[in-house]
Every structure is written in C-alpha cells, then in structure tokens.
Amino acid sequence: GAGVSQSPSNKVTEKGKDVELRCDPISGHTALYWYRQSLGQGLEFLIYFQGNSAPDKSGLPSDRFSAERTGGSVSTLTIQRTQQEDSAVYLCASSLFSVLNRGRDGYTFGSGTRLTVV
C-alpha cells in the first residue's frame, strides 16, 4: 500500500490476556521494525525483520513478547499474559534497508497501536 498500516489503532485489554498487533508495511519494503513508545518517552526498539527472518530481536523486553513476519510482508507482534507496564504505543516502520544499501533509505512509520492494559 501507499503507507504503513497498523491495526487495531487502539486496544484495551485485561491484565493477563494475550494481544496481537498487526503491521502491513509498504509494498516492496524488505525491512520491517517494531518500536514501542511509552507515555512521554522516546522510541524503544523491539525487533527488526529482513524478509521473514529476524536478525535482531534484542529489544524484546521479555519472553512474553514475540513477533513473526510472513510472505515478506505482514508482521504480527504478540504479547502474552499482558501486564500493565506493557501499556504503550506500538509503532511499526518499514524501509528498503539491505546489506547492499546499508540502510541508506528512509524509514516510514505507521500510525501505531495504542495498547492499554487494565
């Protein structure tokens, strides 16, 4: 599509429930990134996909967090047994990053999913 699409835009869930957040990157973008932004804070890196592989998942805060990407396109971020500290805006971005261009292309961000755990 023309931009990065994320769904849902807002999600309220009860503590202990599992949630799935979806990201549709720009068509043709090989790289996909998940970031998290807590209220009033900067952006915290979670995971990076190149195609369907995740060469860098160093930012995932715990084993309750996982992500997958299929067909080199859509990605799903899953949070199991949600906790109140998981409340944040989860942002997805895509780019044409590759080893060849060494990241010399810009990122485009989606509008984010605002997750509230009550």
Place this chain on the structure above:
Amino acid sequence: GIQVEQSPPDLILQEGANSTLRCNFSDSVNNLQWFHQNPWGQLINLFYIPSGTKQNGRLSATTVATERYSLLYISSSQTTDSGVYFCAVLGAGTASKLTFGTGTRLQVTL
C-alpha cells in the same frame, strides 16, 4: 551502541519566530532522519539527511557528518509545528535499526 543527544529538550516559541534544533551523535552514520511527532502521535518523516543540506518549505536541515551533528531549522513557526521532533540515526557499523534521540518538545503559541 551509538548515542544520540538532542537539544534543547523543550522549546516554547511565539508564532512567527525561528528556531534551531540540534542533534549530536557519537559515531559515523549511514542514515540520519528527522521526524515530527504531532500531538496525535503520528511520526512524520521530515528529512532523510545523512550529510549535506536540504530544504522543504519553512524547514531545512544540515548534517555535518565529519563533526557528528545535525541541525533542524524551523523558520516563521506556526502553531501546527508544535509537537516533538526526533533525530534518529543508523550507525555505519553493523547496526540494523535506527536509534532515536530523546526528542525536542516544541510548543508554538499565538
């Protein structure tokens, strides 16, 4: 990893004023972007500028890669410029993701 510092952390301007935001980074970069996060949370890409100077309307940016800093200039500010401005860099090593600064929160008043 690479460190990114932005200054000032907060800025209040009267409409029509000019401002300069600064981003310092600790290592060589392949990519540097300036983003504006509007009050609704949307991150808008302003400039992709690993080096040199670019202009887009009232905004311009300059990156001096050899001295490891970038500047974002806002001229004739408007209330719609309010929000948080982030600088983000991709290190020139094996880094695969943008590292963000902590941002400059700008408020433009009438």
